[in-house]
Amino acid sequence: MTKDEIFEFFRRLAEDNPAPETELEYGNAYQLVVAVALSAQATDVGVNKATRKLFAEVETPEQMIALGEEGLKEHIKTIGLFNSKAKNVIALSQMLIDEFGGEVPDTRDALVKLPGVGRKTANVVLNCWFGQETFAVDTHIFRVGNRTGLARGKTPEQVEAKLEKRVPQPFRLHAHHWLILHGRYICKARVPECWRCPVVDLCAFKQKVLQPPASRAKAPK
C-alpha cells in the first residue's frame, strides 16, 4: 500500500468507529494486566465471562494472593491454558507487590519482567492504560497486516516494526484497536467478509471472498 492508501485505510476504519476500545472488561490497571494475560488463545467473550465474577472479588494483587492459585483456577477453568495462567497470575501479582510497590509499571521493559507478560501483552497495557502509541500484534493484526499488505512479516515483531513505520498520525493511538476489531468482525480467519469490507479496494489479498457463502440452513423436508 502507498502512503495515501494507508491513510485512507485508517480514515475509513476511524470513520466507522471513532472511539474504539478494548472489549476486555476491567476496572483498573491491575485488572487489565490480568485480563490480557488470561486472553492468550482465548476469546474476549470467554475471558469476560470468567473475570466478571473474579474481578468483583479481586481488585488488587494482594487480594489475588489471598485468593490463591487453586482459588484462581476455579474462576478460570473455562478458559484455555488455565494451569499455566493461574501460576503466572499469582507470580505476577507477587512480583508487583515485591518489586513495583503494588503498582503496574508504565514501561515495556518492566512489564515484560512479569511472569506471563510478553511483548504483546505489555503493548496492550501501554496502549490501553497509559495511552502510549504501541502496536500490539495479536493473531488478528498479524493476519490483517499480512493479508492486506499493510504490514507484512514472518513474525509479529516484524509486523509491529512495519506498523511503527507506516501508520501515520492521527491514527497511531487507536490503530491497534481498529485493526483488531477489523480482524475480529470482518477480516476473519476462516472466511473474510470482503463483501462488506470498507477497505476492500485498498487490500492486496488475492483470495477475496466477494460474496457471502450460500446459507447452510437446511431446506424443510
Next chain:
DNA sequence: ATCCCGAGGG
C-alpha cells in the same frame, strides 16, 4: 477440524 488480543521452555 480450526481458531481465539501468547508466553515460556527446550
Next chain:
DNA sequence: CCCTCTGGAT
C-alpha cells in the same frame, strides 16, 4: 527454531 499448555465456540 520447535513444542506445550487448554477449554469453548463455530
